[in-house]
Structures are given as C-alpha cells and as structure tokens.
Amino acid sequence: MAAVDNRRPVASSEPTTSASELAGRHIVLGLSGGIACYKAAELVRELVKAGATVQVVMTEAAEHFITAVTLQALSNRPVFTSQWDARDHNNMAHINLTREADAILIAPASADFIAKLIHGRADELLSLACLARPIERCPLLVAPAMNREMWAHPATQRNFAQLAADGATVLGPGSGDQACGEIGDGRMLEAAELRDALVAFFQPKLLAGKRVLVTAGPTFEPIDPVRGLTNRSSGKMGFAIARAAADAGADVTLIAGPVHLPTPRGVKRVDVTTAVEMHDATLAAAPASDVFVATAAVADWRVASVAEAKIKKAAGRAVPAFELVENPDILAAVARLAKPPFCVGFAAESNDLIVHAREKLVRKNVPLIVANLGPQTFGRDDNALTLVDASGERELPRADKLTLARQLVAEIAARLPRHG
Numbered sequence: 001m002a003a004v005d006n007r008r009p010v011a012s013s014e015p016t017t018s019a020s021e022l023a024g025r026h027i028v029l030g031l032s033g034g035i036a037c038y039k040a041a042e043l044v045r046e047l048v049k050a051g052a053t054v055q056v057v058m059t060e061a062a063e064h065f066i067t068a069v070t071l072q073a074l075s076n077r078p079v080f081t082s083q084w085d086a087r088d089h090n091n092m093a094h095i096n097l098t099r100e101a102d103a104i105l106i107a108p109a110s111a112d113f114i115a116k117l118i119h120g121r122a123d124e125l126l127s128l129a130c131l132a133r134p135i136e137r138c139p140l141l142v143a144p145a146m147n148r149e150m151w152a153h154p155a156t157q158r159n160f161a162q163l164a165a166d167g168a169t170v171l172g173p174g175s176g177d178q179a180c181g182e183i184g185d186g187r188m189l190e191a192a193e194l195r196d197a198l199v200a201f202f203q204p205k206l207l208a209g210k211r212v213l214v215t216a217g218p219t220f221e222p223i224d225p226v227r228g229l230t231n232r233s234s235g236k237m238g239f240a241i242a243r244a245a246a247d248a249g250a251d252v253t254l255i256a257g258p259v260h261l262p263t264p265r266g267v268k269r270v271d272v273t274t275a276v277e278m279h280d281a282t283l284a285a286a287p288a289s290d291v292f293v294a295t296a297a298v299a300d301w302r303v304a305s306v307a308e309a310k311i312k313k314a315a316g317r318a319v320p321a322f323e324l325v326e327n328p329d330i331l332a333a334v335a336r337l338a339k340p341p342f343c344v345g346f347a348a349e350s351n352d353l354i355v356h357a358r359e360k361l362v363r364k365n366v367p368l369i370v371a372n373l374g375p376q377t378f379g380r381d382d383n384a385l386t387l388v389d390a391s392g393e394r395e396l397p398r399a400d401k402l403t404l405a406r407q408l409v410a411e412i413a414a415r416l417p418r419h420g
C-alpha cells in the first residue's frame with residue numbers, strides 16, 4: 001500500500017472490445033430515416049474494426065440523411081437501396097441479403113419503420129429483407145431513434161412491445177439531448193454501445209438466471225480530509241468480469257471502489273470508498289448471489305482514528321505516526337455465510353504465485369483462486385491468469401482483460417452446481 005495525497009487512482013478507459021470479437025460475423029446493417037443516421041457511419045467503422053463484415057441497406061428516407069457513398073467506403077461494399085437493384089444474378093437481393101447474415105441490425109430504427117415491420121409490410125428492400133430472413137438463424141436487433149414524444153406515444157410503445165414479442169431484440173433507446181433540442185428518451189445508442197450490445201448478443205448465455213456479485217478496484221482509507229491509504233488497482237479486471245458475466249446472461253451487481261471506469265451495460269453498480277463500506281455493501285448483496293468474484297484490492301489496514309482536520313507539517317513538529325487497524329476480510333466473510341455463493345478470490349502477488357494462491361484457497365476457504373502477478377497487471381489492459389483449485393492449476397495465457405474475463409466466466413459456469 002502507498003500513502004498518497006488525496007489523488008484517486010488514475011483515470012483509465014473501459015476494457016475495450018478486442019479486435020476479434022465479431023470476427024467471422026456478417027451483419028446486415030439497415031438504416032431507416034432519422035437524424036441518427038449520422039451515427040451509422042461510425043457504427044460501420046466500429047463493427048468492421050471488431051472483425052465483422054457489414055452489408056449496408058438503406059431506405060429512401062435514410063438516403064436523405066447520409067449518403068450511400070460514405071457507407072460504401074466505410075463498409076467496403078456497395079450499399080443496397082432498392083428492391084429493384086438488379087446487381088444480384090437472380091435479382092433477389094431481398095432473399096440473398098440475409099442468407100449468410102448472422103444478424104440484421106436496424107440502426108436507426110424509426111417509428112415509421114417499426115410500425116411497418118410489425119404488420120409484416122414489405123414495400124421496400126429493408127422491410128422486405130427483414131420479412132424474408134430465416135427467422136431461426138438470422139436474429140433481428142433494432143436501435144430506436146426518435147423524438148421523445150414519438151417514443152413515448154402509446155402507438156410506438158405498443159409497436160416496440162409487439163416487435164419484441166415477435167422475437168426482436170430492442171437496443172436502447174438512450175436518454176438525453178436530442179437533435180430537435182428537446183431532452184428525454186429516444187436517442188439512438190452510441191456506435192460503441194451498439195457494437196458492445198451486438199458482441200454481448202452473440203455471447204453464449206452460460207450464466208443465464210444467475211446472480212453474480214463482483215468487487216473491483218482499490219479501496220481508499222482516509223487519514224485526514226485530504227490524504228489516505230490506497231493501492232494501484234485500476235479496477236479494469238473486475239469491470240471486465242462484471243461485463244463478461246452480464247454478457248453471459250447474469251444479473252450482475254458490481255461493488256466498485258474509487259475508479260473512473262464507465263459502468264458496463266446492464267450492470268448494477270454500487271460505489272464505495274473504504275473497505276468497511278465495501279464489506280457492508282457486499283455482505284448485504286451476497287446472500288442473494290449465486291457467484292461472488294472478489295477482484296477488489298482491499299486495503300489491508302486503515303488508520304485507527306481519522307483526523308478531522310488536515311494534519312499540518314510545521315517546523316519542529318514531529319513526523320506523525322499512525323496506528324493501523326486491520327480491515328475486515330470481505331471474501332472470507334462471504335465464504336463463511338451459511339449458504340455462501342460460489343466464491344472466487346484473486347491473488348495479486350509479486351513472487352511465488354502458486355504457493356500464495358494455494359495458501360489463500362485454504363485460509364479463505366473458497367473453491368477457486370485466480371492468481372496473477374501484481375506488478376505485471378496493475379493499470380494494464382492485458383493480464384495472464386492461473387486458476388488454482390483443489391484439483392490443480394490451469395493457465396489462461398496473456399490476453400486482454402475482457403478475453404480473460406470471458407474465459408474465467410466459462411470456467412466459473414462449468415463449476416456451478418447444475419439444476420434440473
């Protein structure tokens with residue numbers, strides 16, 4: 001642990017989607033008319049960067065907002081805009097488009113376009129392709145984008161509910177400033193959010209119906225109003241695990257120490273500062289959880305009494321001495337519950353990784369410890385893990401933290417008791 005003036009851990013970016021997360025996926029991206037078409041250009045870039053091939057289809061209304069030229073350049077494929085497009089040899093673009101597609105994503109999805117879809121109308125190429133898609137193999141995802149009054153209208157709400165009942169996945173909408181100057185629900189999700197939602201959609205739902213609790217980041221133990229004890233954990237590994245668990249279908253609660261990371265989509269976040277706060281928040285949620293993953297680097301000690309005013313340095317005054325008291329061991333406390341969730345601990349060591357991990361497995365009485373080398377992971381986007389349990393060790397070689405988190409989620413899912 002290091003004593004620092006009241007700086008919080010360095011801000012850092014979200015665990016990024018790794019370059020290959022959509023590799024091999026072919027996405028039909030449909031644009032209907034709306035000002036959010038301007039975001040579609042970036043969305044194509046994000047999907048292509050994540051490894052997907054993207055075939056853009058535009059309605060006539062969409063062409064008023066963005067040109068096919070832009071989207072062709074970004075997707076590296078000619079754009080389809082008309083059901084009468086004769087480029088396909090059999091002249092059946094509306095059929096051919098979806099036969100190799102892994103999904104159709106409509107972004108933006110206008111109120112009018114969705115009203116058409118729910119009635120099975122097919123008077124132009126995009127709605128025709130949606131109707132003609134093999135419904136079992138080619139899922140439909142829609143990202144609504146419209147003025148807040150249009151979104152709130154009972155007709156729109158009814159139409160989106162019907163679309164969901166017909167099997168489509170509705171992504172968003174977001175809330176906030178709208179192009180019309182009003183503020184409210186109806187904004188299309190940002191390109192990166194839609195990319196992440198699509199990546200999540202394709203993840204196997206290994207933790208469907210499970211409640212997962214994760215602690216992440218450091219804790220900060222105040223010494224006085226401006227100083228404290230903390231450590232160099234960035235929270236990235238824990239946030240990646242929360243995201244991977246949510247993507248795998250779990251209901252996730254993330255108890256986060258002081259970090260500046262965005263909350264993963266669909267995750268319930270509880271912010272705490274000190275180890276005692278983290279302990280209390282965790283123990284409140286643990287009895288209702290199926291899995292607990294303790295990634296937080298909890299400060300081992302706190303000062304016995306926190307000074308009410310800043311401790312001043314002055315000539316001739318003695319250097320202050322602090323009495324420390326031990327913080328509660330959160331993981332051990334959860335493992336001691338009468339019916340504990342499946343508990344996973346982390347061991348960040350600088351040496352003798354496996355020896356220390358085994359010692360923690362026994363001391364904390366948990367079924368799985370994930371060992372990593374502290375100095376080689378703090379603040380970084382990649383890591384290497386060793387899983388240590390009663391039956392042996394398993395290496396997860398160096399990779400970005402999200403990739404490792406997905407592998408760890410699969411390992412945890414495989415160890416959970418099966419029901420039914």
Ligand code: C5P
Pocket residue numbers: 215275294295296297298299300327328329330331332344345346347348360
């Ligand atoms: O040996 P150590 O206590 O550092 O073990 C680390 C593991 O225990 C991590 O999973 C960490 O999140 C958890 N831990 C905890 N509460 C503490 C200290 C560590 O939950 N006070």
